[in-house]
Amino acid sequence: MKLFIDSGNIKDIEAAAALGIIDGVTTNPSLLAKEPGDYRQNLKRICQIVKGPVSGEVTATDTSGMLQQGHDIASIDEHMVVKVPLTRDGIKACKALSGEGIRVNVTLCFSAAQALLAAKAGATFISPFVGRLDDVGTNGMDLIREIVEIYGNYDFSTEILVASCRHPIHVIEAARLGADIATCPPAVVDQMFNHPLTNIGLEKFLKDWEKAQAVKA
Ligand code: E4P
Numbered sequence: 001m002k003l004f005i006d007s008g009n010i011k012d013i014e015a016a017a018a019l020g021i022i023d024g025v026t027t028n029p030s031l032l033a034k035e036p037g038d039y040r041q042n043l044k045r046i047c048q049i050v051k052g053p054v055s056g057e058v059t060a061t062d063t064s065g066m067l068q069q070g071h072d073i074a075s076i077d078e079h080m081v082v083k084v085p086l087t088r089d090g091i092k093a094c095k096a097l098s099g100e101g102i103r104v105n106v107t108l109c110f111s112a113a114q115a116l117l118a119a120k121a122g123a124t125f126i127s128p129f130v131g132r133l134d135d136v137g138t139n140g141m142d143l144i145r146e147i148v149e150i151y152g153n154y155d156f157s158t159e160i161l162v163a164s165c166r167h168p169i170h171v172i173e174a175a176r177l178g179a180d181i182a183t184c185p186p187a188v189v190d191q192m193f194n195h196p197l198t199n200i201g202l203e204k205f206l207k208d209w210e211k212a213q214a215v216k217a
Contacts, residue, residue, distance in 0.1 A: 098122030131164035
């Protein structure tokens with residue numbers, strides 16, 4: 001299973017990449033809007049850091065605008081993936097860009113029917129948003145289960161990129177269901193490391209070791 005960082009922050013991405021467990025990055029207009037500097041240069045820097053798929057999203061809402069922006073985003077770096085929303089125009093743009101060999105991540109997916117459309121349009125990645133579904137009282141992981149089943153039935157090559165992960169349980173459930181990727185904010189990656197018994201255990205090992213050294217000295 002691949003783990004992506006959901007962030008546009010260079011420092012956070014550098015820190016996550018240094019751990020050696022990050023396979024790619026997802027950004028969106030809200031995340032990039034928070035960062036200083038030119039967004040194209042920021043995306044280029046992110047590609048240099050992770051050397052894996054980096055999603056940059058179009059802001060146009062019509063197919064021709066999406067294609068124009070999509071070509072520009074793809075030209076930033078070979079690692080760039082063009083993110084388009086799951087609308088009629090977005091699906092048309094996905095089909096056209098994928099046909100040109102440009103990788104597309106179809107985002108804002110909230111139903112299995114939408115995921116099927118993205119696969120039909122040749123998407124490289126589909127991004128179902130589990131946290132935002134949970135927010136409105138619908139179990140986000142049920143959607144992942146449905147997509148895994150549907151894509152498996154037909155051997156679609158579109159990768160399931162579980163997005164809007166809010167805590168480690170989303171990541172664990174995504175892995176148990178066989179999703180290809182989970183994209184997590186840096187805070188969720190931090191939470192994945194933490195366990196009080198690890199800290200307590202390490203502290204005891206080190207104390208016991210020090211005590212034994214003092215006796216021998
Ligand atoms: C994924 O590509 C999106 O950027 C992201 O996961 C959205 O997460 P949010 O619902 O926490 O904003």
